[in-house]
Amino acid sequence: MANILSGLTVIDITQNVAGPFCSQMLGDLGATVIKxxxxxxxxxxxxxxxPLWGGESSTFLALNRNKKSLCVDLNHPDGQKIVHELVEKADIFIHSLKPGSEESRGLGYETLSEINPSLIYAAISAFGDKGKMKNKPGYDPLIQAYSGIMSLTGNEGDDPARVGVSIVDMATGMWSLIGILSALHQRNQTGKGCKVANSLLETGVAWVTLQLSTYMASGNLPRKMGTGMATTAPYEAFRTKGDQWAIIAAGNNRLFKNLCAALQMPELVEDPRFESNSVRVQNRKELHRIIEECTLGYEVDDLVNLMAEYNVPSCPINTLDRVLRDEQVNALALIKPVEDFRVSDFRMVDLPFRINEERGNLQSLPPLLGEHTDEILSSLNYPKETLEQLKSKSIIG
Structure with missing residues (x-):
């Protein structure tokens, strides 16, 4: 894993979540990332x-390992010149500047691709680089609202609810990574760079693919389903003892039969209201009531274990403290402790895939602001006197 992208240099002009998540994954795969x-x-x-973790933002720490921090004023011509010099030798350039503002700073695709024709140029925006909203700023909750995700989240009758994780931001980072890796493959064949464009809005609309397809097919707007799914039942959360919850996903007739056997309710299999998935969906509320009357008699772990005996997909709804302690999560070694870091007891969530049983490469821990400014500019042959002059003018830091 450490060598997959080694030798590649990434210039990263992104902030917040989507772009940094993308560039962190490139660093995890071995690229040198200059933030x-x-x-x-x-x-x-x-x-x-x-919260602060050792005096630093836990959000920043989560998204910025395997990077070097270089402080540059992009509004100053001398700062732009530094970026141009870095781009000459770079492989990938990522930015999340508002469409149009990158060009005003001399950092547009046409300018940088002329400096380096083999450059992979990746642009991340909120609403895309076309249309009347292209210059509008945007964050994850705005796009969850605008793309329709928020209209689908929560229980029927509830106020609008945001998905609890930054699903649009982080998925945008993933889509950008997929685009960059595809562009690198093309460059290996042609020697030419290209522009990769992605936006939070495109990601948000992609997330509602299934619901859009259902609406286009039926003409009926999907409604909020809580933990359930509109096309199959039972496929949702059920209460257990102690106000705990378990998800039970009996997504076909065989699994429904197994569920009924586990709960000692074989009569439900022959009940005409529940004999097939289509009628179970129509009678979802009554089916849920009957099953939950039974699940309330179980401790959540006992219920999940019972479902496992009968091969019915099920799991508890875990809080994050349980996730950290979970045997299966720890068997996968996904949450990695880090020693000898300025933040004590630091742990990070590693790359969620393995190649030949290896995850990402920890080249360096999240940097302090401007930690590598002198190192990077010295590599560009900037003399110490020039660095001091640029610092005195706050062009670098």
Missing amino acids: IERPGHGDDTRHWHP
Whole structure:
């Protein structure tokens, strides 16, 4: 894993979540990532707290390992010149600047691809780089609302609810990574770079693919389903003792029969209201009531174990403290402790895939603001006197 992208250099002008998640994964795969930040301020997520972890933003720490921090004022011609010099030798350039503002800073695709024709140029925006909303700023909850995700989240009758994780932001980072890796494959064949464009809105609309297809087929707007799914039942959460919850997903007739056997309710299999998935969907509420009357008699772990005996997919609804302690999560070694870091008891969530049983490569831990400015610019043959002059003008930091 450490060598997959080694030798590649990434210039990263992103902040918040989507772009940094993308560039962190490139670093995990072995690329050298130079994160360009504003002097004196840095990535906005450095200031997203509480909580602080060892005096630093836990959000920043989660998204910025395997990077070097270089502070440059992109609004100053001398700062733009530094980026141009870095781009000459870079392989990938990622930015999340508002469409149009990158060009005003001399960082547009046409300019940088002329400097380096083999450059993979990746642009991440909120609403895309076309249309009347292209210059509007956007964050994860705005796009969850605008793309329709929020209209589908929660229980029927509830106020609008955001999906609890930054699903649009992080998926945008993933889609950008997929685009970049595809572009690298093309470059290996042609020697030419290209532009990869992705936006939070495109990601949000992609997430509702199934619901859009259902609406286009039926003309009926999907409604909020809580933990359930509109096309199959029972496929949702059920209460257990102690106000705990378990998900039971009996997604076909065989699994429904197994569920009924486990709960000692074989009569449900022959009940005309529940004899096939289509009628179970129509009678979902009554089916849920009958099953939950039974599940309330079980401790959540006992119920999940019973489902396992009968090969019915099920699991508890875990809180994050249970996730950290979970035997299966720990068997996968996904949450990795890190020793000898300035933040004590630091742990990170590793790459969620393995190649030949290896996950990502921890080249370096999240950097302090401007930690590598002198190192990077010295590699570009900037003399010490010039560095001091640029610092005195706050062009670098």
